[in-house]
Amino acid sequence: MTHSAHQGLDRRGLLVGGVTIFGGMWLLGRGALAREAALAREQAQDAPPRALLLLELSGGNDGLSCIVPYADDLYHSARGRVGHKAESVLKLDDYRGFHFALQGLKAQWDEGKLAIVEGAGYDQPNHSHFTSQDIWHTARHSGRASGDGWVARLMAEQYPKDREIPHMVHVGQSLPYSLKSSSHAVVCFDQPPPYRWAENGADIAREGGMRRPEAGHPLEQIRSVVRNAQASSSEIRRAAAEYKPRVAYPKHDLGQDLQTAAALLQSRIGVTVMSVTHQGYDTHANQVYRHDKLMSELDTGLSAFLADVRGTPAGDNIAVLVFSEFGRRVADNASMGTDHGTAGPMFYLGSPVKGGLHGKHPSLADLVEGDLKHTIDFRRAYATVLDGWFGVKNETVLGQRYEPLAGVFA
Amino acid sequence: MLAAPAAAAGAGEAWTAREAEHLLNRAGFGATQAEVEAAVRRGREATIAGLFPDPARTPKPEILGAKTLPLGLESPEARLRNVEARREGYSRMQPDLISPLNMYGDWWIERMRASEDPLRERMTIFWHGHFVSSIKEVGDSHEMIEQVQFLRDNALGRFEVLVRGIGRTPAMLTYLNNNENVKDHPNENWARELFELFSLGDGNYTETDIKEAARAFTGWSDAESRFLFERVVHDYGRKQVLGRSGNLDGDMIVDLALEQEACARFMAAKLLHHLEGAPAAQERVEDYAAFLRSHEMDIGQFLRRLFADPAFYREEIVGRRIVPPIEWVVGSARKLGIAPPGQMVQNMGDVLGQRLFWPPSVKGWEPDMAWITTATMMYRSNMAGILLGLVSVDGLIRDAEFEQPRMDAEMPMMGALKKSRNNGLNQLAYIQHTGWQPQVALVEQARKAMAVGDARVAAWMAVELLSVEVSLDSGVRNAIAAFVAREREAEGITEQAQLLGHAQAEAVLRRTAHFVLSLPEAQLN
Numbered sequence: 001m002t003h004s005a006h007q008g009l010d011r012r013g014l015l016v017g018g019v020t021i022f023g024g025m026w027l028l029g030r031g032a033l034a035r036e037a038a039l040a041r042e043q044a045q046d047a048p049p050r051a052l053l054l055l056e057l058s059g060g061n062d063g064l065s066c067i068v069p070y071a072d073d074l075y076h077s078a079r080g081r082v083g084h085k086a087e088s089v090l091k092l093d094d095y096r097g098f099h100f101a102l103q104g105l106k107a108q109w110d111e112g113k114l115a116i117v118e119g120a121g122y123d124q125p126n127h128s129h130f131t132s133q134d135i136w137h138t139a140r141h142s143g144r145a146s147g148d149g150w151v152a153r154l155m156a157e158q159y160p161k162d163r164e165i166p167h168m169v170h171v172g173q174s175l176p177y178s179l180k181s182s183s184h185a186v187v188c189f190d191q192p193p194p195y196r197w198a199e200n201g202a203d204i205a206r207e208g209g210m211r212r213p214e215a216g217h218p219l220e221q222i223r224s225v226v227r228n229a230q231a232s233s234s235e236i237r238r239a240a241a242e243y244k245p246r247v248a249y250p251k252h253d254l255g256q257d258l259q260t261a262a263a264l265l266q267s268r269i270g271v272t273v274m275s276v277t278h279q280g281y282d283t284h285a286n287q288v289y290r291h292d293k294l295m296s297e298l299d300t301g302l303s304a305f306l307a308d309v310r311g312t313p314a315g316d317n318i319a320v321l322v323f324s325e326f327g328r329r330v331a332d333n334a335s336m337g338t339d340h341g342t343a344g345p346m347f348y349l350g351s352p353v354k355g356g357l358h359g360k361h362p363s364l365a366d367l368v369e370g371d372l373k374h375t376i377d378f379r380r381a382y383a384t385v386l387d388g389w390f391g392v393k394n395e396t397v398l399g400q401r402y403e404p405l406a407g408v409f410a
Numbered sequence: 411m412l413a414a415p416a417a418a419a420g421a422g423e424a425w426t427a428r429e430a431e432h433l434l435n436r437a438g439f440g441a442t443q444a445e446v447e448a449a450v451r452r453g454r455e456a457t458i459a460g461l462f463p464d465p466a467r468t469p470k471p472e473i474l475g476a477k478t479l480p481l482g483l484e485s486p487e488a489r490l491r492n493v494e495a496r497r498e499g500y501s502r503m504q505p506d507l508i509s510p511l512n513m514y515g516d517w518w519i520e521r522m523r524a525s526e527d528p529l530r531e532r533m534t535i536f537w538h539g540h541f542v543s544s545i546k547e548v549g550d551s552h553e554m555i556e557q558v559q560f561l562r563d564n565a566l567g568r569f570e571v572l573v574r575g576i577g578r579t580p581a582m583l584t585y586l587n588n589n590e591n592v593k594d595h596p597n598e599n600w601a602r603e604l605f606e607l608f609s610l611g612d613g614n615y616t617e618t619d620i621k622e623a624a625r626a627f628t629g630w631s632d633a634e635s636r637f638l639f640e641r642v643v644h645d646y647g648r649k650q651v652l653g654r655s656g657n658l659d660g661d662m663i664v665d666l667a668l669e670q671e672a673c674a675r676f677m678a679a680k681l682l683h684h685l686e687g688a689p690a691a692q693e694r695v696e697d698y699a700a701f702l703r704s705h706e707m708d709i710g711q712f713l714r715r716l717f718a719d720p721a722f723y724r725e726e727i728v729g730r731r732i733v734p735p736i737e738w739v740v741g742s743a744r745k746l747g748i749a750p751p752g753q754m755v756q757n758m759g760d761v762l763g764q765r766l767f768w769p770p771s772v773k774g775w776e777p778d779m780a781w782i783t784t785a786t787m788m789y790r791s792n793m794a795g796i797l798l799g800l801v802s803v804d805g806l807i808r809d810a811e812f813e814q815p816r817m818d819a820e821m822p823m824m825g826a827l828k829k830s831r832n833n834g835l836n837q838l839a840y841i842q843h844t845g846w847q848p849q850v851a852l853v854e855q856a857r858k859a860m861a862v863g864d865a866r867v868a869a870w871m872a873v874e875l876l877s878v879e880v881s882l883d884s885g886v887r888n889a890i891a892a893f894v895a896r897e898r899e900a901e902g903i904t905e906q907a908q909l910l911g912h913a914q915a916e917a918v919l920r921r922t923a924h925f926v927l928s929l930p931e932a933q934l935n
Binding site: 126127128129130131173174175186187188189190191192193194195196197198199200201203204207208211217218219221222223225226228229232233234237238240241242251253256257284285331332333334335336337339340369 | 586587590591592594595596597598599602606612617618620621730731732763770771772773776778779780782783784785787788789791792795800801802805806807808809811812813827828829830832835885889893921924925928929930931933934
């Protein structure tokens with residue numbers, strides 16, 4: 001950097017304060033005032049608002065290696081290469097057991113704080129990652145053609161007016177479709193410190209977020225993203241930097257993302273749904289090593305998160321929902337892996353959750369083209385969160401009514 | 411300059427700066443004004459013809475010298491070490507570990523920035539995001555280079571050559587595990603993606619088709635980075651795929667896929683979407699699918715037809731496409747007249763969501779608004795600031811506003827970000843630490859353009875850095891002019907006309923360029 005550029009930067013540093021005050025108001029206009037008011041209302045409430053951490057296991061988690069039907073001979077004969085021996089699993093009852101790395105989840109189960117939905121799936125299962133993810137993200141078989149993501153619909157239902165507050169936050173490089181909203185602010189970033197304009201930010205945000213072109217023009221969407229970026233940058237960096245976790249999080253990416261999630265969920269900046277993705281579940285080959293590592297990361301990450309947030313007012317208001325776009329084929333393949341399958345388990349965790357088994361373990365004897373038949377529609381698991389946790393009539397979000405599971409939220 | 415003569419236009423269609431720039435933007439990397447003017451003078455037909463130079467003139471990358479390729483560029487252990495090291499983000503600490511793949515990436519970026527064959531590079535990126543493999547799974551620089559080179563060589567040729575050959579590249583055989591697909595308990599990974607993502611699209615085959623096709627591909631394997639058919643593990647039994655039955659083998663499955671009506675439709679839709687920046691209407695897809703079928707699925711002919719099609723210049727698509735990251739960084743560098751190191755461009759692509767050789771999934775990169783998040787909008791601005799020498803990456807990584815500056819024991823050089831996904835920013839910090847500075851000369855360019863006075867500086871900057879459609883917008887021009895005026899006055903330059911002669915002129919113009927490249931308008935072309 002040149003000497004003159006340095007001088008320029010110093011001078012700018014002096015200018016920015018004044019520009020921001022003026023720019024901020026111009027930038028956000030009525031939206032800013034409404035936003036401040038809504039945030040103030042939220043922060044004035046005694047009880048922190050109910051929140052959800054949505055954790056996606058991306059690539060198709062092998063449910064049979066996660067909750068292992070260790071007492072089923074059909075399991076052992078189908079999984080000669082990648083199966084888990086009965087003696088290695090952490091037994092849950094006389095049929096099923098946790099993957100040996102899921103020690104933390106087993107402890108949650110023993111405490112009665114883990115609810116498992118077995119055999120979650122949907123009719124006419126699609127074996128494409130992308131089509132199936134779209135179905136899970138929209139809660140509709142028609143996928144993206146049906147409109148916004150299910151979380152976005154939930155936010156539209158819960159906060160019909162407060163559209164500017166970042167109620168939905170994803171930690172990661174690309175936004176999952178579940179949070180895709182045509183009306184409400186959504187925030188997406190990978191790591192808090194660099195989540196900002198390094199120079200000229202006030203000018204860029206003011207000019208970039210301000211003028212409105214005709215409806216439907218991509219510029220309009222970009223401008224809205226610029227406004228959300230400007231409105232969320234400071235709050236998110238501050239919340240993450242000032243956060244003092246009560247436990248040490250593991251160093252892997254999922255652990256770091258969950259620490260960020262814990263920071264934001266407890267910061268009272270309006271975050272209602274936090275989304276985090278755990279990548280790498282598409283284990284067509286060399287599954288044993290890969291899936292064991294994933295289970296270990298999942299367990300250490302989630303255990304740290306739960307230990308960290310439990311007992312704080314905001315932390316006790318966080319429900320965790322874990323899902324994956326599909327399970328995997330019952331029979332393993334010759335490359336020590338498994339191909340795309342259908343039904344799999346989902347998990348609820350967190351202080352508000354009452355432990356238990358829901359649904360039914362799919363039969364290993366009654367398969368469709370080598371795949372499990374799902375025993376429960378995954379939208380019933382969503383409905384449970386919608387009705388039981390957020391108090392929203394699930395049909396308004398899911399398009400039709402699904403029967404919630406009983407007793408997940410006390 | 412925008413009122414270009416329409417004399418060279420063919421078939422009664424307009425050929426002005428708008429059309430010329432649109433074509434050059436969609437077929438290359440960020441057209442400069444000089445290039446647009448030259449294209450207007452040359453006329454439409456000659457400009458289109460110029461996009462297809464004799465491929466024999468394209469030099470092979472030096473890194474593919476015959477001496478090194480057959481045995482691989484590194485020993486297997488060194489290869490693994492390099493991949494692991496780069497994955498963990500440590501290569502910046504040890505320049506000797508920077509692998510051949512990075513060097514190839516540098517060569518590729520240079521081809522994008524300055525070659526006479528930019529359309530081939532554009533389409534190579536397209537195919538890299540279509541016939542996906544990632545170094546993360548492949549783990550072998552040499553095999554990745556060979557695959558991308560295969561895509562480049564055939565980027566403008568017949569689709570059949572691509573789809574038939576890609577399954578034999580060792581990178582693909584590894585990435586989708588077909589090298590482990592054997593008669594007993596086949597692995598379906600490649601067979602599924604061949605149909606779903608590479609040729610037909612979801613809904614145009616059954617689950618049984620996939621299972622049976624996987625059997626046909628058993629034995630397609632590799633050894634010593636070469637395709638190898640392993641007869642002993644091939645399933646010679648009878649299969650039924652896409653309505654045909656018999657002792658089908660892998661090549662016959664490819665034939666069957668190519669014969670499907672859905673194949674041309676799927677590829678026409680994807681190509682149109684990619685080049686036009688929005689999904690095409692069904693009629694348009696059918697029209698181009700029929701063209702593909704009657705022209706041996708020839709991609710070059712498809713592109714020539716599209717570029718000459720008046721509908722390609724329609725209002726709804728010109729200047730309305732979100733520019734993908736690599737194209738945006740290369741295009742910005744070209745417009746600014748600078749040649750950043752290829753490694754820097756690759757890292758910027760990574761930060762903005764498009765890391766070459768590391769597509770995020772087998773589906774490649776998601777286009778359009780998926781590129782734009784709250785973070786990437788800020789990062790695009792920050793990347794432009796780095797290109798212009800205005801933004802310090804260390805300053806960006808260390809959040810001085812909220813965090814105490816700290817020296818990190820593990821990363822003594824800087825407060826590097828820890829997550830593996832933050833490799834790009836850490837690498838950029840390293841490049842700045844090596845003393846890299848941009849060779850920007852905006853004052854000189856402004857003088858040539860006779861941009862005297864705030865309004866003319868703004869107009870010049872808008873025309874140079876934005877696409878024609880938005881550069882004419884008076885709102886944008888006024889905003890830029892107001893920015894210039896404020897920056898100028900802050901430097902104590904009271905007379906507009908004195909700006910270019912002032913010692914701080916370059917700094918003012920750079921800050922203005924940074925502002926312009928950060929605008930929503932600059933993300934479109």
